[in-house]
Amino acid sequence: MPFTLFFRALLCALLLAGPARAEQVTVFAAASLKTALDEIAAGFEAATGNSVTLSFAGSSVLARQIGLGAPAQVFVSANPGWMDWLADQGRIDPTSRRDLVSNRLVLVAPVEHASSDPLNELAAGTGRIAMALVDAVPAGQYGKSALTQLGLWEQLSPRVVQTDNARAALALVATGAVPFGIVYATDARADPRVTQLMTFATDSHPPILYPAALVAGQENAAARSFLVHLFGTEAQAVFVRHGFLPVED
Missing domain, CATH: 3.40.190.10 (Periplasmic binding protein-like II)
Known part of the structure; x- marks a missing residue:
């Protein structure tokens, strides 16, 4: 399923579901995203009541941890290669994958x-x-x-x-x-x-892209909501303010 269809279907499901009890989402993300994601996660928590745990490290370390079964629901890599590596193992939901931002x-x-x-x-x-x-x-x-x-x-x-x-x-x-x-x-x-x-x-050098995706078998409603939030206007504005470049669909 193309990401645009995934996004629309997910958004409709979230709207139809109505109010839900707060959930926890664990996000593994490249260390270079820390300043922006700390701010974005705080806004998401305030708006939804869900709790976000952010774990930052090199993409290689995080990908290997996910490959070994680490309990992350969302992964944001600093390059497509490590996301591809997890995809080859069936460890991410390929329909949820999308390039989030770029960098220099x-x-x-x-x-x-x-x-x-x-x-x-x-x-x-x-x-x-x-x-x-x-x-x-x-x-x-x-x-x-x-x-x-x-x-x-x-x-x-x-x-x-x-x-x-x-x-x-x-x-x-x-x-x-x-x-x-x-x-x-x-x-x-x-x-x-x-x-x-x-x-x-x-x-x-190769294009600097940050793909984001749900971790297969680990996702919950909060994780799906957070992934949608990352691509929303508010979060994207935070990324740009911190110097990241938008990615054209």
Whole structure:
């Protein structure tokens, strides 16, 4: 069933069901979504009376946990690959899957840092570079792809400090532990201790998309309602305010 039909059918069912007792929904989501989803979940709880538990980590970690049976009802990945991996195992409801938002990849430094030619500075310098795990976590995979396309990966890879997720890489830069980091544009906006030096060209890495879906066999009415809410006007406005880009159907 196409998602638009799923969405309409689900919305009708929710309206026909009328008032229901409050339920719990557990959401596993990529760490880069934390600031926006914390706000969105609070609004959803206030409007519905349902309770939302948010668990943030790298998409690879969360997908593997769901694959092992972790009790999540909704999964939001930072790339399609890990959602595909779960789909191949029959662990998500394919009719509920839809790309939620998009993002950009940026180079960041501590806020006091200024650079007129950040790529040249990065290539010529000796400072370490914080990135999420380059072979497993989407932010790291995108970053490795961008540096490879620029012909810089082999040169810079010995200086890369790998972290569990994009927010952990951001924290290393924000605290001054490392002078550079490659993270999402939304991460850079979320911490005033860092400055964005440059944005990587969109053709230097695969499109940064965040697919969302219900976890097969785990969903309940609150989970279905929350997924619908994520694509609604109110939640989408929160995503945009935090720097995410809308996805065209």
